[in-house]
Amino acid sequence: MLVVTAIAILMMRHLFAVVMLSSVFSLLCALLFVTLDAVDVAFTEAAVGAGISTVLLLGTMALTARNEKMPRNFSPVPLLVVLVTGGVLIYGTLDMPDFGSATSPAQSHLATQYLTQSPHDIGIPNVVTAILASYRGYDTLGETVVVFTACVGVLILIGGLARRRRKDEGGAN
Amino acid sequence: MRHHLLLRVITKLLVGPIILFALYVQFHGDYSPGGGFQAGVIFAVAFILFGIVFGLTKVKQVFPPWIVHKLAALGVLIYAGTGIYSLMLGSTFLNYGAFTPAHPEHGQHWGILIVELGVGITVAAVMVAIYYAFAARPPVINDEEW
Numbered sequence: 001m002l003v004v005t006a007i008a009i010l011m012m013r014h015l016f017a018v019v020m021l022s023s024v025f026s027l028l029c030a031l032l033f034v035t036l037d038a039v040d041v042a043f044t045e046a047a048v049g050a051g052i053s054t055v056l057l058l059g060t061m062a063l064t065a066r067n068e069k070m071p072r073n074f075s076p077v078p079l080l081v082v083l084v085t086g087g088v089l090i091y092g093t094l095d096m097p098d099f100g101s102a103t104s105p106a107q108s109h110l111a112t113q114y115l116t117q118s119p120h121d122i123g124i125p126n127v128v129t130a131i132l133a134s135y136r137g138y139d140t141l142g143e144t145v146v147v148f149t150a151c152v153g154v155l156i157l158i159g160g161l162a163r164r165r166r167k168d169e170g171g172a173n
Numbered sequence: 174m175r176h177h178l179l180l181r182v183i184t185k186l187l188v189g190p191i192i193l194f195a196l197y198v199q200f201h202g203d204y205s206p207g208g209g210f211q212a213g214v215i216f217a218v219a220f221i222l223f224g225i226v227f228g229l230t231k232v233k234q235v236f237p238p239w240i241v242h243k244l245a246a247l248g249v250l251i252y253a254g255t256g257i258y259s260l261m262l263g264s265t266f267l268n269y270g271a272f273t274p275a276h277p278e279h280g281q282h283w284g285i286l287i288v289e290l291g292v293g294i295t296v297a298a299v300m301v302a303i304y305y306a307f308a309a310r311p312p313v314i315n316d317e318e319w
Contacts, residue, residue, distance in 0.1 A: 039206040043198075047214040052300055055221055059307035123278035124203040124285065132208065133285040137267035140288070141252050143210075144295050148249050151299035154306050155242070 026050040184226040191219040209289035213296025248295025
């Protein structure tokens with residue numbers, strides 16, 4: 001399903017359909033996360049990927065064009081880069097432990113420690129929240145600052161504050 | 174979208190429950206999936222939906238841009254302030270156990286609740302601010318073009 005949607009996105013020229021399909025892609029990803037028992041991640045993917053980014057893409061599209069431009073000519077370099085990178089990535093996965101293996105490094109060191117310690121240390125049932133907000137509080141603080149910085153960047157780049165500046169210039173003149 | 178009666182009625186019905194659900198996700202994040210980030214996004218979606226259907230001027234009356242910009246900074250301040258408060262109590266940065274030394278678990282509960290609130294406020298305000306910035310640009314397309 002994911003692959004079919006991705007290919008459809010590539011084939012489409014009408015950008016409105018592409019935006020809707022990428023929203024569908026996000027929803028499918030969210031379903032995949034649910035089947036992998038990663039409910040928090042699925043929640044985020046559904047809210048951000050399928051919700052907010054669709055609205056933002058539509059907003060961008062309203063400001064720009066509604067149809068994709070046809071590529072002028074075929075160039076082999078991007079294709080080569082993609083193929084080589086994909087090949088290297090697949091080669092890298094050969095060394096990884098089996099899916100769901102109990103002895104993989106991800107399962108055996110820190111994860112077990114968090115799972116056994118957090119009811120005692122923190123005392124809340126949702127371990128994901130405990131890790132995010134308490135054990136890894138610094139990281140989450142950093143993420144919040146990143147979100148804030150994104151807001152500042154957008155405001156500086158495409159307005160929101162433009163009107164005030166224009167008024168100041170009018171006053172100076 | 175003045176003539177879309179169904180959209181307007183459904184939106185009016187939906188905005189309240191969406192905000193309620195956002196608050197549930199925010200404050201029940203300790204016990205069920207969710208937390209500040211998801212809650213902030215859902216909260217912002219309520220205002221964005223309202224803005225899409227009823228127009229930018231209406232939603233700016235409900236949630237003025239200057240408040241949105243201040244709130245985005247306030248959330249980060251709440252988060253960092255929690256860390257500095259724990260520093261002032263003589264513990265390490267963002268160590269919530271220091272709030273109630275007799276019972277560190279309670280301190281952790283409070284700390285996580287406050288910190289998630291900070292994240293939620295920032296994310297909601299940032300999403301709404303970015304939406305305002307995009308939607309306030311002039312070329313508005315009319316309904317027929319879709």
